[in-house]
Amino acid sequence: MYVYDQYDQQLLNERVAQFKGQMERYLDGKISEEEFLPLRLQNGIYVQRYAPMLRVAVPYGALNSAQVRKLAYVARTYDKGYAHFSTRQNVQFNWPELSQCPQILADLAEVEMHAVQTSGNCIRNTTTDEYAGVIAEEVVDPRPYCEIIRQWSTFHPEFAFLPRKFKIAVNSVPGEDRASIAMHDIGINIVKNDAGEVGYRVLVGGGLGRTPILGEEICAFLPEEDLLTYLDATIRVYNQFGRRDNKYKARIKILVKALGIDRMRELVEEEFNRIKEGEGKLTQAELERVKQYFTDPAYKALENEPAALVEARSDNKAFARWLERNVRAHKKSGYAVVTLTLKQIGTPPGDVTAEQLDAVADLADEYSFGELRSTHQQNLVLADVEQAELFALWQKLKALGMATPTLGLLTDMICCPGGDFCALANAKSIPVAEDIQARFEDLDYLWDLGDIDLNISGCMNACGHHHIGNIGVLGVDKKGEEFYQVSLGGNSGGNKADDASLGKILGPSFARDAMPDVIAKILDFYVTSRHEGETFLEAYRRIGHTPFKEAVYGKAD
Amino acid sequence: MAKLINTTGLIQDTELTQVTLSEWQENSASLKGQSLELVLTSDQTADLFGEDADNFARISIEFPKFTDGRGYSAARLLRERYGYKGELRAIGDVLIDQLFFMKRCGFDTYALREDQVLEDAIAAFSTFTAPYQNDANDQRPLFRRRLN
Numbered sequence: 001m002y003v004y005d006q007y008d009q010q011l012l013n014e015r016v017a018q019f020k021g022q023m024e025r026y027l028d029g030k031i032s033e034e035e036f037l038p039l040r041l042q043n044g045i046y047v048q049r050y051a052p053m054l055r056v057a058v059p060y061g062a063l064n065s066a067q068v069r070k071l072a073y074v075a076r077t078y079d080k081g082y083a084h085f086s087t088r089q090n091v092q093f094n095w096p097e098l099s100q101c102p103q104i105l106a107d108l109a110e111v112e113m114h115a116v117q118t119s120g121n122c123i124r125n126t127t128t129d130e131y132a133g134v135i136a137e138e139v140v141d142p143r144p145y146c147e148i149i150r151q152w153s154t155f156h157p158e159f160a161f162l163p164r165k166f167k168i169a170v171n172s173v174p175g176e177d178r179a180s181i182a183m184h185d186i187g188i189n190i191v192k193n194d195a196g197e198v199g200y201r202v203l204v205g206g207g208l209g210r211t212p213i214l215g216e217e218i219c220a221f222l223p224e225e226d227l228l229t230y231l232d233a234t235i236r237v238y239n240q241f242g243r244r245d246n247k248y249k250a251r252i253k254i255l256v257k258a259l260g261i262d263r264m265r266e267l268v269e270e271e272f273n274r275i276k277e278g279e280g281k282l283t284q285a286e287l288e289r290v291k292q293y294f295t296d297p298a299y300k301a302l303e304n305e306p307a308a309l310v311e312a313r314s315d316n317k318a319f320a321r322w323l324e325r326n327v328r329a330h331k332k333s334g335y336a337v338v339t340l341t342l343k344q345i346g347t348p349p350g351d352v353t354a355e356q357l358d359a360v361a362d363l364a365d366e367y368s369f370g371e372l373r374s375t376h377q378q379n380l381v382l383a384d385v386e387q388a389e390l391f392a393l394w395q396k397l398k399a400l401g402m403a404t405p406t407l408g409l410l411t412d413m414i415c416c417p418g419g420d421f422c423a424l425a426n427a428k429s430i431p432v433a434e435d436i437q438a439r440f441e442d443l444d445y446l447w448d449l450g451d452i453d454l455n456i457s458g459c460m461n462a463c464g465h466h467h468i469g470n471i472g473v474l475g476v477d478k479k480g481e482e483f484y485q486v487s488l489g490g491n492s493g494g495n496k497a498d499d500a501s502l503g504k505i506l507g508p509s510f511a512r513d514a515m516p517d518v519i520a521k522i523l524d525f526y527v528t529s530r531h532e533g534e535t536f537l538e539a540y541r542r543i544g545h546t547p548f549k550e551a552v553y554g555k556a557d
Numbered sequence: 558m559a560k561l562i563n564t565t566g567l568i569q570d571t572e573l574t575q576v577t578l579s580e581w582q583e584n585s586a587s588l589k590g591q592s593l594e595l596v597l598t599s600d601q602t603a604d605l606f607g608e609d610a611d612n613f614a615r616i617s618i619e620f621p622k623f624t625d626g627r628g629y630s631a632a633r634l635l636r637e638r639y640g641y642k643g644e645l646r647a648i649g650d651v652l653i654d655q656l657f658f659m660k661r662c663g664f665d666t667y668a669l670r671e672d673q674v675l676e677d678a679i680a681a682f683s684t685f686t687a688p689y690q691n692d693a694n695d696q697r698p699l700f701r702r703r704l705n
């Protein structure tokens with residue numbers, strides 16, 4: 001994991017001091033509410049329905065145990081004892097006092113954490129594959145590239161007041177899209193060309209929200225050292241020509257649509273060609289410097305499938321299930337990658353208590369070289385667990401409620417905070433998630449259904465990614481009442497390249513209490529119509545929209 | 558009245574002949590050779606006149622709202638793409654908390670909005686000691702500057 005040097009730490013300490021000063025001037029009345037807004041946003045503070053929310057950055061999902069303990073401390077000291085993992089791998093606190101935020105940020109800075117640029121119209125936290133560095137399939141470990149992007153984007157002098165927020169995601173697994181890059185403002189696919197050189201295939205103009213659009217290819221192969229200058233050129237074009245008159249038309253996706261991808265490419269390349277050989281060009285020395293922080297930990301020489309594991313698996317069906325669903329192959333023999341699911345019935349997806357955080361930090365120290373990752377599906381990952389320890393780990397996770405063997409299944413939902421917390425919501429989303437979880441509790445049934453993404457957003461801002469759920473649920477307001485619109489066929493990219501798709505609306509919306517039945521009808525239709533081995537998405541794509549619609553609403557005459 | 562400053566304190570203004578971009582474009586032949594200040598609105602991008610930048614002793618870039626960040630790109634492009642060496646002034650909604658960015662993008666004078674506190678403004682120019690990126694004042698990003 002990246003470790004700060006004196007430069008990184010100095011910048012962060014100066015940031016803490018800067019925001020402390022800004023908060024003091026604000027409380028003294030020297031900065032107006034309106035002028036303070038972007039300052040607090042760029043320090044992660046969003047004012048929501050009941051209290052400010054503090055969004056702490058977890059750069060590309062990487063955490064160490066000291067950081068997790070600090071998050072637990074913050075949850076306990078300044079909040080109501082819990083924290084929330086978001087769909088951008090970040091952590092949110094829902095109940096801090098505004099005036100305490102500078103102190104929280106100072107506490108976080110002690111463990112190299114911050115809330116820099118987690119909100120506001122600037123370049124946000126870069127996200128990537130939570131399995132980065134531990135799976136054999138990747139071209140190279142994407143984390144050094146993410147760290148380089150993090151540094152380049154942090155306090156970028158030119159891009160602090162873009163037309164709108166700007167999100168970058170990086171994928172490094174060929175033939176897959178493990179970071180939903182097609183729905184980001186810039187999506188970077190790390191690839192190798194025919195000569196075996198590392199570079200990037202770059203997508204631009206993806207995004208969800210009111211106008212969901214998938215990113216288009218702007219560059220088929222960008223050489224490794226051209227990363228930062230190309231980003232500079234692209235965002236410079238956006239900063240000058242992106243719309244600023246209407247915030248719903250201000251994302252880069254609208255500019256790309258207006259100009260057309262070819263004109264956009266021309267403008268970007270014109271600027272890029274000017275700066276590409278300048279001093280801003282990334283160097284191999286810098287790549288090497290950053291990569292050295294992401295070398296393998298001290299793995300032992302171990303065999304796959306040790307006897308202890310084989311035995312425990314055959315003795316214990318529940319353990320075997322968990323292995324099959326929540327544990328995946330590691331690049332190193334004798335090790336495994338374990339996902340801790342934060343999707344227990346009765347708690348909002350992504351929520352963890354301070355006690356759970358402390359316990360998880362201990363588990364990271366004991367089983368996984370003191371490191372953890374957060375995922376864009378709102379789960380946690382222990383990336384380097386010895387296979388022989390899996391049974392012991394599973395027992396401890398079970399006691400913590402983090403071993404539900406449902407990764408990727410229906411109840412492993414993505415859900416935004418919705419009307420319980422968010423002032424923009426049309427409808428609550430958490431209770432819908434809970435109702436569905438309660439209805440589809442039966443593990444055998446969930447297993448039989450197989451891989452399904454169900455995503456819920458409380459309004460069209462789409463924080464819950466409903467457009468790219470195989471089943472998407474969107475809260476809508478009908479004459480002051482909460483209703484839910486269902487869409488089918490969305491896909492985040494998942495295990496096939498260029499396979500992302502946006503869901504199609506099924507029909508008129510439903511009242512909340514009807515939702516479990518609606519989902520049940522959709523699932524029943526899938527189960528009775530599927531071919532052997534066909535996932536929900538595959539079946540939907542084969543059968544088409546109308547039969548699903550009829551299964552829910554009945555046949556139109 | 559705005560407070561006119563550089564990074565160290567209040568400064569005196571110099572009188573120049575002010576022109577807008579369209580005035581310049583229509584009358585450049587007769588204006589050439591005078592001591593000129595080009596006053597740019599935020600939707601006027603540097604590519605529209607960059608080649609002519611040398612004709613102006615000062616280019617003032619307007620920030621109609623501090624949240625309108627187009628002026629940062631205009632300033633950098635003037636300095637870095639068109640090699641502009643004259644005075645670059647930030648005008649309009651110029652607030653303390655944007656000064657550090659402005660300086661890095663190549664501005665050298667600032668018409669600070671009148672309600673802003675002078676001492677706080679001067680202090681803001683030294684917010685960060687060693688930023689990560691290259692900028693208009695130093696073409697080297699931190700990775701070409703760092704000592705270790």
Ligand code: HEM
Nearest residue numbers: 048086087088207208209210416417421422424461462463
């Ligand atoms: C409760 C307070 C929250 C508020 C007020 C809020 C507000 C918003 C708004 C206004 C947008 C739309 C911006 C745009 O389209 O340009 C947005 C997008 C987004 N939010 Fe939130 N949000 C909140 C919480 C969350 C949480 C908890 C998550 C993660 C679980 C989240 C994840 C996202 C994501 C991923 C997007 C981007 C969708 C896209 O690409 O357009 N938000 N949010």
Ligand code: SF4
Nearest residue numbers: 416422425458459463
């Ligand atoms: S999708 Fe809407 S309701 Fe949900 S958190 Fe985002 S803004 Fe709030």
